[in-house]
Amino acid sequence: MLWFSVWTVLVVGTLVGAWFLLRSLWRSARDLLTELGRASQVVADLTEQVEELRRLQEAASSPVRHTLFADKDVLRAQRARLRLDRDRRRELRWERDEATRARWRAVWR
Structure with a gap:
C-alpha cells in the first residue's frame, strides 16, 4: 500500500x-x-x-558615357559644374571642421 x-x-x-x-x-x-x-x-x-x-x-x-566626340562646350560646362560642386563640398567640410576645432578649443581651455 x-x-x-x-x-x-x-x-x-x-x-x-x-x-x-x-x-x-x-x-x-x-x-x-x-x-x-x-x-x-x-x-x-x-x-x-x-x-x-x-x-x-x-x-x-548619371551613367558613364564615352565623350571622345562630344561637344567641347558641353564638356567644359559639365567640368565647371563638377568643379563648383567640389568647391561647395570643400567649403562645407571646412566649415564643419572649423566648428569642430572651435568646440575642441572650448573644451580644452
Whole structure:
C-alpha cells in the first residue's frame, strides 16, 4: 500500500510537471511565431525601402558615357559644374571642421 501511494504521487507529480512544461513551451512557441511574423513584416518593409533607395540612386546617378566626340562646350560646362560642386563640398567640410576645432578649443581651455 505504501508503494502504491509513492508511485501515485510520483506519477501525478510528473504529469503536473509535464503540464507546466508543455504550457510553457506552448506559450513560448506562440510568442516565437508572433515575433517571426513581426520580423517578416520588418524585413518586407526594409526590402521595400532598399528597392526605393536603389531606384532613387539609379535615377540620381548619371551613367558613364564615352565623350571622345562630344561637344567641347558641353564638356567644359559639365567640368565647371563638377568643379563648383567640389568647391561647395570643400567649403562645407571646412566649415564643419572649423566648428569642430572651435568646440575642441572650448573644451580644452
